Amino acid sequence: MNALVIGASAGLGRALASKLAESGCSLYLVASDGRDLAAVAADLRLRHDIEVHTEVCDLTAFDAEAMADGVIGKLGAVDALFLIAGFGDDGDDGPVTDGLAERLMAVNFTAPVRIANAFRDHLASRPRANCVGIGSVAAIRGRTSNVVYGAAKRGLEFYFESLRSTFSTTACRVQFYRVGFMRTSMLGDRKTPLPVADPAWVAARIVANLDRDLGIAYLPGWWRWIAIVLEHLPWAVFRRLANTV
Amino acid sequence: MAVRRKFYSLGRQEACTAESIEPDRYRHLLELSPGTPHIARGGGLSMVGASFGEGVKVIGMRHFDRILAFDAERATLEAEAGVTLGQLFSFLTPRGFIVPVQPGYPGVTLGGSIAGNVHGKNQYREGVFADIVKGLRLYHPVHGEMDIGPERNPDLFELTCGGFGLTGIILTATIELRPLIGTSVEVSHIPVASLEAAAEMMLAERDDHEMLYSWHDVARYDRGLGRGFVVSGRIIGSSDAKVCVPAYRPLDSDDRNYPVDLMDSPAISIFNRLYGRRKGNITFVNGLFETLYPFAMHKTYFRSYGPKGFIEHQVLIPTDRIGAYFGALVPLIRRYRQRFGMVSLKVYGGRRSLLRYSGEGITLGLHMPSSDKARRFLAELDAINIDNGAITNLIKDPRISAAVAEAQYPGIREFRRRLRAFDPECHFNSILSERLKL
Numbered sequence: 147m148n149a150l151v152i153g154a155s156a157g158l159g160r161a162l163a164s165k166l167a168e169s170g171c172s173l174y175l176v177a178s179d180g181r182d183l184a185a186v187a188a189d190l191r192l193r194h195d196i197e198v199h200t201e202v203c204d205l206t207a208f209d210a211e212a213m214a215d216g217v218i219g220k221l222g223a224v225d226a227l228f229l230i231a232g233f234g235d236d237g238d239d240g241p242v243t244d245g246l247a248e249r250l251m252a253v254n255f256t257a258p259v260r261i262a263n264a265f266r267d268h269l270a271s272r273p274r275a276n277c278v279g280i281g282s283v284a285a286i287r288g289r290t291s292n293v294v295y296g297a298a299k300r301g302l303e304f305y306f307e308s309l310r311s312t313f314s315t316t317a318c319r320v321q322f323y324r325v326g327f328m329r330t331s332m333l334g335d336r337k338t339p340l341p342v343a344d345p346a347w348v349a350a351r352i353v354a355n356l357d358r359d360l361g362i363a364y365l366p367g368w369w370r371w372i373a374i375v376l377e378h379l380p381w382a383v384f385r386r387l388a389n390t391v
Numbered sequence: 392m393a394v395r396r397k398f399y400s401l402g403r404q405e406a407c408t409a410e411s412i413e414p415d416r417y418r419h420l421l422e423l424s425p426g427t428p429h430i431a432r433g434g435g436l437s438m439v440g441a442s443f444g445e446g447v448k449v450i451g452m453r454h455f456d457r458i459l460a461f462d463a464e465r466a467t468l469e470a471e472a473g474v475t476l477g478q479l480f481s482f483l484t485p486r487g488f489i490v491p492v493q494p495g496y497p498g499v500t501l502g503g504s505i506a507g508n509v510h511g512k513n514q515y516r517e518g519v520f521a522d523i524v525k526g527l528r529l530y531h532p533v534h535g536e537m538d539i540g541p542e543r544n545p546d547l548f549e550l551t552c553g554g555f556g557l558t559g560i561i562l563t564a565t566i567e568l569r570p571l572i573g574t575s576v577e578v579s580h581i582p583v584a585s586l587e588a589a590a591e592m593m594l595a596e597r598d599d600h601e602m603l604y605s606w607h608d609v610a611r612y613d614r615g616l617g618r619g620f621v622v623s624g625r626i627i628g629s630s631d632a633k634v635c636v637p638a639y640r641p642l643d644s645d646d647r648n649y650p651v652d653l654m655d656s657p658a659i660s661i662f663n664r665l666y667g668r669r670k671g672n673i674t675f676v677n678g679l680f681e682t683l684y685p686f687a688m689h690k691t692y693f694r695s696y697g698p699k700g701f702i703e704h705q706v707l708i709p710t711d712r713i714g715a716y717f718g719a720l721v722p723l724i725r726r727y728r729q730r731f732g733m734v735s736l737k738v739y740g741g742r743r744s745l746l747r748y749s750g751e752g753i754t755l756g757l758h759m760p761s762s763d764k765a766r767r768f769l770a771e772l773d774a775i776n777i778d779n780g781a782i783t784n785l786i787k788d789p790r791i792s793a794a795v796a797e798a799q800y801p802g803i804r805e806f807r808r809r810l811r812a813f814d815p816e817c818h819f820n821s822i823l824s825e826r827l828k829l
Contacts (some may be wrong), residue, residue, distance in 0.1 A: 182416050336394065
């Protein structure tokens with residue numbers, strides 16, 4: 147399988163690249179941090195003896211069609227597209243600056259939409275394909291933090307739902323994961339009210355689920371019960387929790 | 392984002408609360424907060440507070456664990472400093488190589504091995520970790536990134552290997568490898584009647600074995616004190632055979648010890664007698680992983696010292712002082728009736744410089760339950776060490792003061808001078824460097 151991972155230099159993207167490499171996939175890895183990307187690629191080539199291409203890309207300013215042409219040109223074909231890149235900021239807690247709002251929307255919504263769009267016809271033509279997007283439990287309900295981030299992820303989830311409908315007549319499986327607290331630099335060492343998942347575990351679940359017609363799912367799965375409770379909490383109760391969950 | 396948390400040394404003798412970050416990208420790693428001292432932390436398995444300190448920002452290196460280059464013809468490997476020796480073992484053994492110098496636990500990182508200048512199972516033959524480092528990339532906020540090695544900025548390289556992380560953050564290193572000649576180890580236990588007898592045997596056979604150390608029963612105060620066996624190891628089998636890496640539970644300095652100290656009890660005497668009798672005169676075949684990393688399979692050993700933890704004291708006794716040293720040590724043990732969880736000897740070689748734990752002689756390793764009595768015992772042992780020209784491993788014993796270190800390491804003054812010249816503003820600091828006034 148040939149896989150494209152957007153956001154592969156760290157966190158879940160790096161863990162996913164590693165898991166895919168273990169299964170012998172050829173990889174095309176995209177990230178904004180060139181030095182980390184080169185290190186990830188070198189490590190995966192050496193450990194797994196696989197083909198790995200890399201591209202340094204700023205998701206706030208790039209040509210999606212050119213990216214698609216380049217990736218397909220190097221890999222020959224893309225069987226799986228993983229849109230993992232995400233960006234959060236402590237300043238996303240109310241009055242967000244224009245620049246920050248643009249960047250949050252660009253990385254978390256616009257870029258994955260543009261990339262999925264650029265690969266749409268290619269994935270639809272494959273005998274077997276996957277398109278995987280990453281959302282967040284931060285988008286379950288609006289709070290006072292991760293405001294624009296949550297809005298972008300909610301929008302991305304809607305897009306993936308539509309994408310699943312679009313691809314329903316093809317062999318391309320579309321999956322979208324609402325991921326819970328995960329031990330990455332975005333979370334840091336902050337204490338959380340609920341357990342934190344290891345990116346390697348999340349990546350393993352994603353790879354294990356590739357053949358399943360999942361649609362939208364939570365990782366870890368128990369977050370669905372938390373979501374149901376949060377979604378139905380009366381406003382008077384939820385507003386008191388808004389800063390903690 | 393920095394978080395404040397409690398750090399412990401592995402023996403739980405040094406601890407403090409400090410800010411901690413775990414960057415997962417170089418652009419985060421290389422932007423150190425101005426005006427705040429930092430220290431890098433690998434596996435965090437040091438017996439002393441070498442990777443944390445009061446008012447020091449701890450930089451966790453675990454995300455920088457990638458292998459960057461491997462040259463089978465030249466037998467070299469380049470990797471980031473956060474890679475563990477266990478990860479390198481898993482990568483190298485199927486490819487027919489091994490890292491020549493292996494401390495006893497797979498969770499020790501490449502950077503930590505360099506900063507602590509660790510040793511393996513036969514230091515006399517293998518040397519110390521610095522001896523296999525061909526070069527490394529060091530980052531310092533003022534000097535930037537520097538490629539240093541035995542022939543590139545050798546003074547800074549000498550300061551960094553065994554420099555306890557005080558010259559900067561080791562980013563990557565290139566190390567020499569050794570061809571893997573087999574995947575099992577034939578281990579022989581040869582009984583010895585005393586510490587001195589073991590030392591004599593090991594000095595005589597030091598060139599003949601890939602692994603050579605000893606085990607002693609010192610939880611007895613009669614004529615049998617020091618009985619035990621010399622352990623010799625020879626790698627056997629085919630390098631083509633698959634090396635098994637058994638499942639093991641990772642060691643973590645944050646783990647809580649058992650609520651009771653099992654080591655400072657009469658039970659240890661009974662255990663030692665039984666262990667010595669059962670294991671005293673045998674030859675068996677052991678897996679390579681289990682032999683190189685004996686503590687991987689015995690995580691409970693460290694937890695058995697109870698809430699007060701343990702102190703490791705490792706001392707290098709010059710060859711010509713062995714008789715006199717043990718002549719002073721044994722009565723001291725008897726007088727205190729001090730108990731030990733582990734007593735072991737290894738043969739050493741090499742040259743001394745700066746703070747390097749190196750030189751011709753026998754190294755004695757002691758693990759003892761931490762207590763006021765143990766500290767009084769060790770204070771008297773410090774005097775015996777100084778009287779006999781012995782040096783204590785500074786990366787092991789958390790009680791060693793600057794005064795004792797100065798009496799044992801003439802090179803400490805030169806180390807301080809060169810470190811201050813390189814880093815006058817002291818950008819890197821730790822409990823260890825504060826205690827030793829480095």
